[in-house]
Amino acid sequence: AKCGPDGNFSKGEMLPFGPIALSPSAGVLNYGQGLFEGLKAYRKTDGSILLFRPEENARRMVIGADRMCMPAPTVEQFMDAVKQTVLANKRWVPPTGKGSLYIRPLLIGSGAILGVAPAPEFTFVIYVSPVGNYFKEGLAPIKLIIEDNFHRAAPGGTGGVKTIGNYASVLKAQRTAKEKGYSDVLYLDAVHNKYLEEASASNIFVVKGNTISTPAIEGTILPGITRKSIIEVAESKGYKVEERPVSVDELLVADEVFCTGTAVVVSPVGSITYQGKRVDYEGNHGVGVVSQQLYASLTGLQMGLLEDRMGWTV
Ligand code: PMP
DSSP states (O other): EEOOOOOOOOOOOOOOOOOOOOOOTBBHHHHHHHOOEEEEEEEEEESSSEEEEEHHHHHHHHHHHHHTTTOOOOOHHHHHHHHHHHHTGGGGGTTTTTTTEEEEEEEESBOSSSSSSSSSEEEEEEEEEOOSSSSSSSOOOOEEEEEETOOSSSSTSSSSOOOOOHHHHHHHHHHHHHHHHOSSEEEEEEESSSEEEEESSEEEEEEEEEEEEEEEEEESSSHHHHHHHHHHHHHHTTEEESSSOTTTHHHHOOOOEEEETTTTTTEEEEEEEEEEEEEEOOOOOOBBBHHHHHHHHHHHHTTTTSTTOOOOOO
16 A cells, blocks of 8 residues: 555555565665564464454554654554455465464655655555464574674664664674574663663563563663563563663573564573673573463463463454
């Protein structure tokens, strides 16, 4: 679907996956005026298809679009487009436990613009792809490195929204980390170089006793939908959850660390390397009990194996 600055989107159409035509001077190509979302459709054992909190993705796109000077589809338009796209591709939703259909809504400044300014026309596209489970054979711990020469976001920047440029800034840090054998980079805040922010595409949680802490949302980390859900699930299980600045020093005394995100779901962290020193989280072969428990609860809800008392699935 397309629209002008007034935000009145055209009806939209279902097209086979393929290239889309853009002017070389499209806003998105020149000034990074683009925003995306990511969510998954899971198949229940009875064959029906579940979306997990899709209206949260719709709302996050509305907030991000404002920051990026773009009109966004309404929550209803977004939900309707996601549902129609999933239904048109339902044969690609894997059976229960065999993965999911990843859904990628994209909102771009598609109109031509020469000077730095918002584009005059916008395009909303959704494409999908079946994906396997992040963990093929049970949970496996990931290895993180804190690369304090690289930052992902600064106060006043765009770190709090899902704009494409944020991912441009992590490419080099991520590749450097992967070359050294790490799974991902854990970023620190750009002001003090001391407080945890997040990984390239996931939020971070630190467990100490019965308390689970996660960096507060202050404009430099993405407000993850998995993060928000895990906070609620953990609280319902009796954990004390704190959203606050979490110092890198706390990693030394933590019992467990895990990451959350649509792709990684809940990923236990087995080790974190910082300034040449490695901290290991022993757990059960690196998988902490809290991470294991929260992973089971969340995936159970997402796949429709557990009763959805929160009304999170559609
Ligand atoms: N942080 C970043 C930078 C991300 O790209 C993502 C993935 N969307 C997340 C956190 C996790 O967000 P969510 O749980 O909504 O997938």
